[in-house]
Amino acid sequence: MPDKLDFFNATENTLTAQFLYNAIPNLTLELKSLFTVGKQSPPEEERVINPDDPDTENVDERIDLMVPINQVNTRRGMRTYPFYPDPTLIYDVNNWEGRRYGVEQWIDRETGELITKEGKTIQHLLFIFKARYEIPLADLPVIGEYVTRIGEDMVLTPMYKYIRETARDRDRDSFPIVELAVFEEPTRVALDPLRIQPDDAESLEYLRFNKNSVEIVEGVRFDYQFTQRVKLLAGFQYRKFVNKDNDYINYLRALGEEGFANAPVLFRPNSRTRIFELQLIQQGQWAGFNVVVLSGFRIRKDVLRNVRSNTTFVRAMVGF
Numbered sequence: 001m002p003d004k005l006d007f008f009n010a011t012e013n014t015l016t017a018q019f020l021y022n023a024i025p026n027l028t029l030e031l032k033s034l035f036t037v038g039k040q041s042p043p044e045e046e047r048v049i050n051p052d053d054p055d056t057e058n059v060d061e062r063i064d065l066m067v068p069i070n071q072v073n074t075r076r077g078m079r080t081y082p083f084y085p086d087p088t089l090i091y092d093v094n095n096w097e098g099r100r101y102g103v104e105q106w107i108d109r110e111t112g113e114l115i116t117k118e119g120k121t122i123q124h125l126l127f128i129f130k131a132r133y134e135i136p137l138a139d140l141p142v143i144g145e146y147v148t149r150i151g152e153d154m155v156l157t158p159m160y161k162y163i164r165e166t167a168r169d170r171d172r173d174s175f176p177i178v179e180l181a182v183f184e185e186p187t188r189v190a191l192d193p194l195r196i197q198p199d200d201a202e203s204l205e206y207l208r209f210n211k212n213s214v215e216i217v218e219g220v221r222f223d224y225q226f227t228q229r230v231k232l233l234a235g236f237q238y239r240k241f242v243n244k245d246n247d248y249i250n251y252l253r254a255l256g257e258e259g260f261a262n263a264p265v266l267f268r269p270n271s272r273t274r275i276f277e278l279q280l281i282q283q284g285q286w287a288g289f290n291v292v293v294l295s296g297f298r299i300r301k302d303v304l305r306n307v308r309s310n311t312t313f314v315r316a317m318v319g320f
Contacts, residue, residue: 012038026134031127038122050098063098069201070095097201122209124167132159153225161217169209175247180254190247193254198262207266212245233279233296241271272303292317 019031043064045051052062070089073080080086089095137147137154147154175188190210196202219237226232243249248267252259263269279296298311 010038010040012036026136028130028132030130032130033128034124034126036122036124038124040120040122062100064100065098066096067099067201068095069097099201120169122167122169124211125165127162127164129162130160132157153223155223157221157223159217159219159221161215163213163215163217165211165213165215167209167211172247178254182253182256183250187250187254188247189251189254190245191251193251193259198252198255198259198264198267204264204266206248207264210245210248212243213268214242214244216240229283231281233277233281235275235277237273237275239271239273239275241268241273243268243270270304274301274303275299288320290319292319 013036015035017031017033019029021027021029048062048064049066050061050063068089072086073088135156135158137156138144140147172188175190176192177186177188178193179186180193190206191203217237217239219235221233221235224232224234252263252267255262260269275298277296277298279294282293282295284291294313294315294317296313298313299308300311301308
């Protein structure tokens with residue numbers, strides 16, 4: 001979900017809807033929708049740090065607020081100052097830059113004039129569809145008799161999840177159109193590749209408030225109540241994520257190979273992931289306390305990048 005609206009003078013409205021269907025035995029269908037509209041308004045004239053000079057054409061010199069360029073100093077991937085904020089950066093005058101608040105600007109391609117739209121509207125839509133069907137193995141006609149001999153509580157559950165997320169805070173008409181050798185024809189890009197680098201503030205702000213993606217999760221889970229206090233869980237997932245924000249992808253393409261190599265963490269590329277996990281849950285009592293021990297093993301593989309990781313974990317919870 002995009003970050004909350006920044007600073008002051010902002011409103012946000014959220015509409016949620018949920019539908020749950022379980023009339024068919026063992027089948028559960030669930031729909032969730034979240035729609036958020038936020039409005040950022042510029043400050044009053046008396047609160048402006050530096051007003052715009054009307055004698056300067058096609059240049060907006062107005063400054064509504066100051067933001068830090070860097071928030072923490074790092075060395076070898078770690079902070080050099082253990083607390084936030086970093087005082088060496090907070091009191092560094094050169095580390096602050098002026099920003100325009102709650103405004104959209106672009107140059108009209110026909111007239112060449114600078115168009116300014118006061119206030120920024122952020123729209124975010126999240127749609128989730130989930131389905132699962134529980135299959136008690138003891139009820140199956142072929143293997144049911146054999147299952148009842150080793151344990152009655154054995155359930156196989158196929159699952160499916162579809163996630164659609166879209167968000168935007170600007171009009172696509174404000175996106176620049178570039179003519180580069182990497183494109184066969186003039187192409188619209190999210191940001192100006194000649195002026196903005198992937199780790200610049202403008203790029204990070206775009207990724208915070210603009211999203212267009214689809215994620216599909218397919219999986220199956222196996223539950224086995226081995227004894228009254230021991231339960232075995234096994235599951236497999238296949239996750240497919242597709243980033244459909246072609247405007248930002250074209251912006252990275254315009255920067256060449258370095259564009260994707262230097263893409264911020266907020267940019268999520270396409271991915272295909274396989275996950276297999278095995279868990280053993282043990283419950284008991286000790287000295288009057290309820291004790292739950294969770295141990296497991298997880299294998300995760302990124303199919304597109306051919307990266308595999310193994311995780312072994314043990315967790316213990318004590319309560320009364």
